[in-house]
Ligand SMILES: [Zn+2]
C-alpha cells in the first residue's frame with residue numbers, strides 16, 4: 351500500500367472511528383480484561399487483520415479499529431476515562447479532537463519492527479522445556495496449568511525505553527548511522543580507517559532523553575505468564591507442544607516459541623509404558639501361582655480389569671491383555687496391549703505343621719516326614 355493511500359485511508363478511518371464499536375468488543379474482551387489480556391488480544395488480532403496479510407475486504411478497517419482499541423485500553427488513564435465516559439469522554443479529555451497513533455507504526459513498535467511490514471526481522475531464541483507428566487494424565491489426556499517466567503516488552507513505552515516519543519533523538523555522535531569511522535595513525539604517514547559500532551547509542555542510531563519510568567529504560571520487563579498445556583491422549587514420549595511467539599520479547603526480534611516436550615514420569619513400582627504398550631507387575635502368592643486366582647487390577651483411569659489364571663503361573667510369566675494398553679496417539683479410540691508380569695512371593699517362614707503337610711502333598715506315596723528333617 352502506498353504511503354499516500356495509506357494516509358488517506360487513515361484520515362477516513364479516523365472519522366469513522368468516532369462512531370466506532372465498543373473497544374472491548376473490538377478486541378474480543380470483557381471489561382474485566384487484564385493488561386496482559388489486552389496485549390494478547392492485540393497481538394493476535396492485529397496480525398490476523400494486517401492488510402499485508404489479510405486481503406479480505408474490511409480487514410484494513412478492522413486493523414485500524416483494533417489499533418485504536420489497543421491504544422486506548424492499554425493506557426490505564428485513557429482506559430479509565432473510556433470506561434466511565436466512553437469515546438466522548440476521551441475526546442473531551444484530549445481537548446475536543448482525539449489524536450490517534452498511526453496503526454502501522456504501532457504495529458511495528460509492538461512487534462519490534464517485525465510482523466508483516468516488509469523487512470525480515472530475526473526471531474528470538476526458542477525456549478524448550480521438558481515436562482514430566484504422570485502416565486495417568488497421558489492415558490486420559492489432560493489440561494495442565496503452568497507458569498513461565500519471561501521478558502515482555504514494557505507496556506508503557508512499548509519497548510522503546512523512552513518516557514515518551516519526544517524523548518527519542520537521533521544520535522548526534524553517529525548521525526543516526528549506528529556506526530562511526532575511526533581514523534588512527536599507526537605510524538607517521540600511515541592512517542588506518544575502520545568502522546566501529548557507535549558507543550554513544552550502541553549501534554542503534556538513536557538515543558533516549560528521559561528514560562521510561564516503568565521499565566527504567568530497559569525496554570523489557572520480567573513477567574510471569576500462565577499457560578495451559580493440553581496433553582493429548584497417548585502423547586508419545588518427547589511429544590512437543592509449541593506455544594508460538596511466546597518466548598522472551600525484545601525490541602530487537604520477533605519472539606521465538608516456547609516448546610514443551612512431554613515425558614512420562616517414572617513412577618516407582620507402578621506402571622511403565624513402551625509406546626502404546628503398558629506394563630504392570632503383579633505380585634501373587636505361592637498358592638495363587640500353583641492353584642490359579644482371580645484378582646482385580648485398577649487401571650490408570652480407575653476402571654477395573656479382571657486378572658484370571660487357572661493353571662500354574664511361573665514367576666516372570668507375562669500375560670497379554672489385548673486393548674488395555676495406552677491410547678494410540680492420533681487414533682485415541684484404539685489402544686495398545688497391557689502386559690502383566692507375575693512375580694511370585696514366597697512366605698518367609700512356614701510352621702512345622704505346614705511343612706509336614708506340604709511334604710505329604712509332594713510325596714503322596716510316603717507316610718511320615720522327610721527323613722532328613724527332624725520336625
Ligand atoms: Zn550513535
Ligand SMILES: [Zn+2]
Pocket residue numbers: 504505506507508509510511512562563564565566567568569
Ligand atoms: Zn518502558
